Amino acid sequence: MTLDIQIASRAPELDERPIEKRVGLIILATDHTTELDFQRMVARERIGVYTMRIPYANPVTPENLRAMHPSLTSGAALILPDETLDVVMYSCTSASVVIGDATVQAAIQAAKPTATVVTPTTAAVAGLKALNAKRISVLTPYTVETSKPIADYFIGLGFEILSFTCLGMTDDREMARIPPAEIVSFAREAIAPDSDALFISCTALRAAEAAADVEAAIGKPVVTSNLATAWACLRLCGDVVERPELGMLMQQPMAHCN
Incomplete structure (x- = not known):
């Protein structure tokens, strides 16, 4: 018996996006914590969290932290390639300092030019x-x-x-x-x-x-x-819900993130 597989009579209607807001995370290859924190504090029905890991080698020294800079653009580009993100967060506090917030922002926006870039600092x-x-x-x-x-x-x-x-x-x-x-x-x-x-x-x-x-x-x-970056990403995605169980910061509006 030959099975007759038929094509549907029409193409499906599509939403503009599967989820309304997109938060991209660039995290260290060795990171155990950020993804879990963001799934707990940020991800929800209207906010999706999408992660890319980049190379990192211990020990934590200024030299090893600075060495991540060349991976930022390629890492950002691999988060939903050719699609826009609302926010991209680079999850390393000490590297954000030694590389520089503005340099991190430029490297990420080279791949995701319309995204708002958040660093822990x-x-x-x-x-x-x-x-x-x-x-x-x-x-x-x-x-x-x-x-x-x-x-x-x-x-x-x-x-x-x-x-x-x-x-x-x-x-x-x-x-x-x-x-x-x-x-x-x-x-x-x-x-x-x-x-x-x-x-x-x-x-x-x-x-x-x-x-x-x-x-x-x-x-x-x-x-x-991680509390600060989660808070910033939520506020930048228009989520202003107060969550006192997560601490005082999660009850505040955001006025500055640059």
Whole structure:
């Protein structure tokens, strides 16, 4: 018996897009954390999250971070090739500093010219401003060498750093293994009494998961790298829903992200 396979009488009608808004993530090959955070905090019925991993080799040093720059354009181009994205987020805080926010933006927009580019540093600055935080404490998992450019970045933008604590780690895969409860414990030690907020740097850390617990422990707002980028991507996609269970930042509008 020969099966007669027939073509339908008409072509299907198509939506303009499968999902209304598109957020592209460029993350490190070694990243354990960002995708899970964005699926938990950003992805929803009207916002799709699409990921590309780019080469990265430990240890976390300024030289190895800077080496990712040539991969940014090709990485962005492979996220839904030949289609537009609303936002592209490069998920590395320390590399955004050593490469430079403007350089990261130019590299990504070479492939996705209409996308708004978010880095953890631009998002963190926008988040701290939204919280009216000018005097901050900083906690990083990095070495002193890698932490110093982070400090210079925020000081250069007019923030006063009252305390800066780093954990001296060099492997982002180990940073991802720090339990959220440990992050809360280190946050208690890192916060200066007169700080307006605590910034916890590094997209590898599971700090966004711990943000609400950190705020309960220190009595002040916290901005983490992934919490800030998730917040910025949501607001840039028109999502203004307040989510207090994720921390104080997720209750704020966004006025700055450049």
